Amino acid sequence: MECTVGTGDRPAIMVTNDDGIDAPGLLALVRVLVSANRFVVRVCAPDSEKSAVSHSITWISAISVKRADINGATAFAVSGTPADCTSLGISGSLFPSMPDLVISGINKGRNCGYHIVYSGTVAGAREAFLQGLPSLSLSYDWVGGTSNIDDFTLAAEACLPIINAILAEIKNKSYPQKCFLNVDLPTNVANHKGYKLTRQGKSIGKMGWQQVTSDAQGGQMLSTMTMETNSLTSTEMDASTVPPQNLLFKREVIGAIVDDDDNTDYRSLREGYITVTPLGVLSHAEIDCQAYFKELLPGVTECFSSSAL
Structure with a gap:
């Protein structure tokens, strides 16, 4: 060549x-x-x-x-x-x-x-x-x-x-x-x-959300990372305690999951x-997932048919 x-x-x-x-x-x-x-x-x-x-x-x-x-x-x-x-x-x-x-x-x-x-x-x-x-x-x-x-x-x-x-x-x-x-x-x-x-491995950055008071607050995140939807701590707010004004949140790095395979x-x-x-473009599921849903789908059809009667 x-x-x-x-x-x-x-x-x-x-x-x-x-x-x-x-x-x-x-x-x-x-x-x-x-x-x-x-x-x-x-x-x-x-x-x-x-x-x-x-x-x-x-x-x-x-x-x-x-x-x-x-x-x-x-x-x-x-x-x-x-x-x-x-x-x-x-x-x-x-x-x-x-x-x-x-x-x-x-x-x-x-x-x-x-x-x-x-x-x-x-x-x-x-x-x-x-x-x-x-x-x-x-x-x-x-x-x-x-x-x-x-x-x-x-x-x-x-x-x-x-x-x-x-x-x-x-x-x-x-x-x-x-x-x-x-x-x-x-x-x-x-x-x-x-x-x-x-x-391609399975490494990924773990991300969370930080409440901020302005768009300029907080650091710039890496462009290819994603968030981790973990439970809120002392700052947790439910719908009854959320103030009426708009809230601002920015992503923050909270860790990483590293794929160490050869x-x-x-x-x-x-x-x-x-x-x-x-x-490539297509993302195929793992083989065991294919096997799982091969077993699941016939039962789903049967359950739906029975409930429709």
């Missing part, structure tokens, strides 16, 4: 994300792609942060599109979601042709385990996959106080080999069409241990690998 793509007929890459078109991760990725001088680089990304919107799309309202100034790339800022941006960017309405590859990222924060469900970054790549185009989502495991902006450039450079390899396979018409890739880069990306094929994305990322996880 060739590891480089010829520069005579340069492949087109379209970049999107969920952190917004001005996010350092996207800008670093575009700079690296442009500097490689091997690709036609296009950008179609949200005009503001759209983290944790998952695969939502704009259906009723119109979305606005404005040209954006990104050196070396043709770029548009869109008022919609990441899935909107991908859909519009590959529709032929903004760019003269379909891209050869869609890349979503680089996200500020990992997207592993069940967090993938909430991720707008992953949705940007998934939308391209739904439309039959090769795609991958890229996320950097940003840790406050440890990571810095330059790490996004290192992450983008570390992804060039797999981007080149994918494009070579696309050119050879040998790239698989039944999956897209989710790639996570470790915090210490400068000393990563190389690429590792992984599978070869899962989260564990391998924490070990320092660049994790490469093939994903």
